Amino acid sequence: MDLNKLSLLEAFKGLREKEFSSVELTKDCLKQIKKLDNKVKAFLTVDEEGAMSQAKLADVKIKKGDGISPLAGIPVSVKDLFCTRGLRTTAASKILENYIPPFDATAIAKLKNNDAVIVGKTNLDEFAMGGSTENSAYGPTHNPWDLDRVPGGTSGGSTASVSADMCIYSLGTDTGGSIRQPASFCGVSGLKVSYGRVSRYGVVADASSLDTIGPIAKNVADLALILGYIAGQDSKDSTTPPIKVADYSAEINKDLKGLKIGLPKEYFIEGMHAGVHDAVMMAVKKFEELGAEVIDISLPMTDSALASYYIIQPAEVSSNLARYDGIRYGLSKRESDLQKIYLDSRSQGFGREAKRRIMIGTYALSAGYYDAYYKQAMKIRTLVKNDFDKAFEKVDVIMTPVAPTPAYKIGEKITDPLAMYLEDVFTVPASLAGICGLSVPVGFAEGLPVGLQILGKRFNEETILRAGHQYQLNTDWHKSKPILD
Amino acid sequence: MKLSIQEVEHIASLARLELTAQEKEQYSGQLSAILDYVDKMATVDTTGVEETSQVTGLINIEREDQIIESGIADELVSVAPQNGDGFVKIPKIFENK
Numbered sequence: 001m002d003l004n005k006l007s008l009l010e011a012f013k014g015l016r017e018k019e020f021s022s023v024e025l026t027k028d029c030l031k032q033i034k035k036l037d038n039k040v041k042a043f044l045t046v047d048e049e050g051a052m053s054q055a056k057l058a059d060v061k062i063k064k065g066d067g068i069s070p071l072a073g074i075p076v077s078v079k080d081l082f083c084t085r086g087l088r089t090t091a092a093s094k095i096l097e098n099y100i101p102p103f104d105a106t107a108i109a110k111l112k113n114n115d116a117v118i119v120g121k122t123n124l125d126e127f128a129m130g131g132s133t134e135n136s137a138y139g140p141t142h143n144p145w146d147l148d149r150v151p152g153g154t155s156g157g158s159t160a161s162v163s164a165d166m167c168i169y170s171l172g173t174d175t176g177g178s179i180r181q182p183a184s185f186c187g188v189s190g191l192k193v194s195y196g197r198v199s200r201y202g203v204v205a206d207a208s209s210l211d212t213i214g215p216i217a218k219n220v221a222d223l224a225l226i227l228g229y230i231a232g233q234d235s236k237d238s239t240t241p242p243i244k245v246a247d248y249s250a251e252i253n254k255d256l257k258g259l260k261i262g263l264p265k266e267y268f269i270e271g272m273h274a275g276v277h278d279a280v281m282m283a284v285k286k287f288e289e290l291g292a293e294v295i296d297i298s299l300p301m302t303d304s305a306l307a308s309y310y311i312i313q314p315a316e317v318s319s320n321l322a323r324y325d326g327i328r329y330g331l332s333k334r335e336s337d338l339q340k341i342y343l344d345s346r347s348q349g350f351g352r353e354a355k356r357r358i359m360i361g362t363y364a365l366s367a368g369y370y371d372a373y374y375k376q377a378m379k380i381r382t383l384v385k386n387d388f389d390k391a392f393e394k395v396d397v398i399m400t401p402v403a404p405t406p407a408y409k410i411g412e413k414i415t416d417p418l419a420m421y422l423e424d425v426f427t428v429p430a431s432l433a434g435i436c437g438l439s440v441p442v443g444f445a446e447g448l449p450v451g452l453q454i455l456g457k458r459f460n461e462e463t464i465l466r467a468g469h470q471y472q473l474n475t476d477w478h479k480s481k482p483i484l485d
Numbered sequence: 486m487k488l489s490i491q492e493v494e495h496i497a498s499l500a501r502l503e504l505t506a507q508e509k510e511q512y513s514g515q516l517s518a519i520l521d522y523v524d525k526m527a528t529v530d531t532t533g534v535e536e537t538s539q540v541t542g543l544i545n546i547e548r549e550d551q552i553i554e555s556g557i558a559d560e561l562v563s564v565a566p567q568n569g570d571g572f573v574k575i576p577k578i579f580e581n582k
Contacts, residue, residue, distance in 0.1 A: 102560035196541045209539050238546040239539070307523040318500060325501070327575055332566030338578050347503040355502055359493070359512055360519060362500040376526050378536035383529070385537055418518050434540030458540070 004028040004075075004165045005481070008222035011168050012070040015062055022062065022073030025168075026055040026117050029075040033119070033166045036484055041141050042151075042161040044080045045088050046120040051075065054117045061115060071229060072115035077167040079158045080121035081128055082108050082213075083202040087118075091204045092136040093126045095324050095331045095349025105202025106237065107171060107213055107230050114229055119167050122157030126351045127321065128178055128206040129313075130154055131423050134414050135353040142410070143185060144482040145448055149407040152182030158216050159186035164484060169217040169226060173203060174437075175210045176309055177402075177427025183216055183439040184402035184451025189468065189478060190216040191223045194458045195434035196241050198227075199234030207316035210431050219478050220440060220468035224248035227461060243459050251462035252469035257291035259467065262395035266302035267426055273405045275445025280401045283442035283452045283471065287399070290470055297391050297398070305384045305429040310421055311364050311377035312432070317354075318361025324349060356417060381432045388433040388455075397467055398455040400426055402439045406448035430455050438464045441477040449480075488517045 003025045006014065014020050030048055037043055058073030083089050083101035085108075090096045104112065111118065125135035133141040133156030141156045143149040144164040151160040155172030159182035162170050172179045174192035183190025191214040198213040205211065215226035228248050233240045263284065268277065288294055326332035326345030333344035350358070364373035391398060403423060413420045430437045435458050439451040456464035472478050493513050497504050504512065555561070559571065567574035 099564065102557045102564060103555075194541075195539075196543070235548065239541065239543065241541055241543055301529075304526060304529050307526045310519065311523055311526070322501075326566060328573055329564045329566070334566070334576070338576055341576065342501045343503040346501055350502070355504075355508070356512065356515065358500045358502065359496050359516060363488075363496050363516070363520075366496065366499060372527070373523070375536060376529075376531060377523075378538060379531035379534040380526055380529055382534050382537040383531070385540060417515050418522055421519070421522075432540075 002028055002165070004032045006168060007218040008070070008074060008168050008225060011074050015073050016068070022055040022058040022117060023052065025073065026051050026075050026119070029119055029167050032164065036164055037166065039142060039147055040144055040160050040164050041139060042122055042157040042164065042166060043077070043120045044090055044092065044123050044138055044157070047087055047118060050087065051117050051119045054115070058115045058117060069114035069229070070225060071111065073117060075117045075119045075167045076111060077119055077122050077158060077161040077170040078108065079124055079155050079170070079172045081124060081173055081204045082171060083204070084108055084118065084121065087121065089121065089204070091127050092124045092138060093349065093351065093354065094137045095345070097331065099330055103202060106199040106234050108202065110230050122161050122170065124157055125154040126354050127204065127317070128154040128173055128175055129317065129353050129357055131177070131181060131420055132413070133157060134410065135351060137351050140410055143407050144484055145187060146407065148409055149448070150185065150410050152185030152407060154178040155216065156182045159183050159188050159190065162186070162188045162216050162218060163482060165481070169215060169222055172214060172216050173206070174212050174214055174431070175206045176313060176431045177424050179214050179216060180402050180427050180437055180439040180451070180453055185407040185449065187441045187449030187480060187482070188216055188218060189220050189223055189441070190214065190439045191227065191461070191465070192430070192437045193227070193231065193461060194436040196239045197436070197459060197461065198230050199237040199240050201234055201236035205320040207313040208320060209316060210313060219472050220438070220465055221249070221252060224252050224465045224469065246462045248462050248465055252466045254466055255291060256287065256467060256470050259292040259397065260395040261287055261292050261294045262297035262391050262398040263294055264297050264299040264302070264391070264398060264400060266299050267400035271404065272401065273445055276401050276405060276450050279443030279445060279450040280452055284399055286471060286475060287467070290474060295395055297395060299387045299391060299429065301380065301384045301387045302425070302429055304380050305432055306422070306425050308377040308380040308384065309424070309428040309432055310360070311373050312381065314357040314361035315364050315374050316361070318358045318365065321350070321354065321358055353417070384429050385433045388435055392457045396463055400453045400455070402426060402451040402453040406445045406450055426453060434458055436461050436464055438468050440468045440471060441480070443477055488513050488520070
């Protein structure tokens with residue numbers, strides 16, 4: 001049996017009932033990586049030695065019996081944006097090519113405290129900016145459903161590694177859609193949490209008022225379980241409020257009778273792929289069969305949200321990436337004076353998209369342009385937030401497509417940055433509003449996976465997880481696997 | 486709107502980036518297209534609207550000003566490109582006269 005194909009809950013059951021060991025489970029994942037990752041290129045670093053020694057330790061604990069976490073002994077991949085003590089962390093950038101963090105991100109520490117087995121670090125767009133993983137300094141990841149296509153991004157390595165059964169689940173980050181969109185493209189389940197739900201301490205910063213961390217898995221029940229272990233307040237991240245962490249795994253078992261679903265007309269637009277539209281509408285119909293009520297709503301700021309995002313995100317990132325100056329860590333070109341160290345280290349260390357965003361952000365924040373761009377973008381953000389808050393007075397969840405199209409060809413959009421940005425139109429509004437969102441597979445268009453986006457109120461992850469889980473109890477789309485040899 | 490090469494050079498210098506001639510040409514076109522797109526923000530009436538810089542409504546989180554040993558001070562310093570004796574080394578920025 002290929003143990004790597006199991007879900008998290010299946011793997012936990014098998015370990016608990018001693019049908020197999022963590023060493024066997026881990027070996028199967030590593031075997032799959034060896035077999036396929038020369039084609040998929042989901043990983044930037046594979047930690048075979050660390051994974052095997054952690055698996056052995058977990059087996060000893062499991063043998064002893066009591067008090068074992070459901071995450072114990074289970075292989076997980078981690079986006080290469082999370083600092084992992086002693087294990088190279090690159091953010092897919094040349095500027096951090098040789099960076100070995102001396103500490104763990106809080107989310108990683110939590111996994112380790114639960115005896116998780118970290119198999120490796122996955123590919124992404126450099127500093128989590130892009131939508132295809134093509135902006136990685138180490139080359140693109142390939143979509144397991146069609147190797148000529150992108151896996152989405154920026155957590156494309158993570159979603160590809162789950163889709164190709166190279167691990168049981170993964171951790172990613174979502175700033176403007178970076179978990180939801182690649183989950184949709186790769187046919188897996190992915191959760192963007194509400195802003196502040198999961199500590200971001202030790203995760204390389206992209207845009208600090210938008211960054212969130214979340215799980216990517218083979219089904220929604222697994223996401224619910226993982227979230228319970230990584231969510232909560234952290235004294236090291238002051239944006240995490242003291243809001244109670246729900247018992248997600250219990251909440252998702254409640255049925256959907258009377259659930260109110262909002263369908264925003266602005267998300268069903270001309271130019272959307274017909275196959276995407278049909279798959280999403282079929283899914284909505286299924287929810288109606290399960291007892292939910294569908295209500296037409298309007299989110300009028302949707303279009304302006306994208307413009308606002310593409311000022312706020314670059315503005316914040318231009319500030320956050322100022323720390324890469326060749327002094328304290330990372331690439332340092334020291335041929336001349338201090339000014340030249342800054343210029344040479346940054347110019348040689350950052351890739352094209354990182355530089356582009358730094359330039360946009362610097363321009364938007366510079367004297368004379370601040371009011372027209374940054375200030376106006378922050379005001380529009382308020383209106384976007386109000387849009388959602390108003391809608392959620394009438395509905396419990398909002399359903400939309402994750403992206404207007406299924407996965408596109410590698411190279412198709414990379415030369416036109418604006419076309420790439422426009423792809424984010426359905427995911428960035430929720431990021432600006434700080435609400436939570438889920439991507440679940442709901443069918444195929446041209447043989448490629450299509451995801452449904454389920455948006456929920458701030459800190460109400462249990463409701464969107466419940467909707468996703470109840471849908472998966474009654475459908476099989478999430479069980480479809482790519483054919484890979 | 487078209488960003489001139491001079492404007493691109495000015496932004497690059499503010500951002501401490503040194504661009505090649507080809508990059509300057511490329512960014513001038515691409516940034517202009519992106520700025521043209523975001524200019525649609527000007528059509529939104531935001532009179533009297535407050536700015537949102539964070540969404541959770543949290544106000545200052547405070548803690549006691551106590552020293553907590555990280556235990557990894559040496560390791561943190563040792564990731565610096567040049568270091569020694571527990572210090573990060575940088576080139577001289579003032580000349581003795």
